[in-house]
Amino acid sequence: MPLLARLVLIALAALAPLGPVHAAPPQVEVVGSHPSLSGELPRNVALYLHLSYRSDTPIRVQAKGFFAGRELQNGVRWNPSPAYPAGNGEAMAWIAYDAPTRLDELRIEVSDASWQPLLVARLPVDLAWSSARGAATPAPEWVTRLNAAQQDWQGGSDSGFDILDLLFGSLLPVALAGYFVLQILLARRYSGRWRIAAFAPLLVMIPAVIHAAFALLAGSNLWPIVVIFTAPFAFLYLCGLAATRWVIAGDLSA
Secondary structure, eight states, rough: OOOHHHHHHHHHHHHTTOOOOOOOOOEEEEEEEESSSEEEOTEEEEEEEEEEEEEOOOOOEEEEETTTTOOOOOTEEEEEOBOOOOOOEEEEEEEEEEEEEEEEEEEEEEETTTTTTEEEEEEEEEEEEESSOOOOOOOOOHHHHHHHHHHHHHHHHHHOOOHHHHHTTTHHHHHHHHHHHHHHHHHHHHOOHHHHHHHTTTHHHHHHHHHHHHHHHHTTTTHHHHHHHHHHHHHHHHHHHHHHHHHHHSOOOO
């Protein structure tokens, strides 16, 4: 039996315990606000929303302001939002305007950790920001605590070098495309034991791709997640294999 056919059979057998990923949509509830959801605020003073959530995956939350169905973006500021962990928890979103603005609705936009939209919750309000300057009223404990957590996240996200952030952030598109190109290239050019070594990532990637296809057909919004997390490592493996072959043999051919 050809080697590739054997690898496919092994991959199909490995797929047996896997099933489509079904992620329930997150549940988000507004449990408090500061100040209230009606009245007038001085320019640049933020409205804070205290949120309770339940989610199977990490989420990000932001509040957007609307009037008569139209989003108002002139002079708006809102929180960048950390990725809140999966499970039951609390989160905070804030919004502020530096120009006179009236809102009749806030929309709480909930996204996954990669900023892919998951749901939008609508909250009727009767709010206005004036052109006058003024100071914010003393904030309750939850604003201080959750705001400090957001500030810590912003500071930590800009400091140091995180190899995982690099791998799954800026290099992710390169790794995803590069894996498939390199897999085909090395499998065609190598022979013997080098070719077998080049086929090794297929033991993981074939089940991952088939898993993604089944999850997509099942309607999961996380259908590519297994491929996304495995392809970068497969790409690095093939890069290492190519480098090793070049050092030993002096070329990339079979």
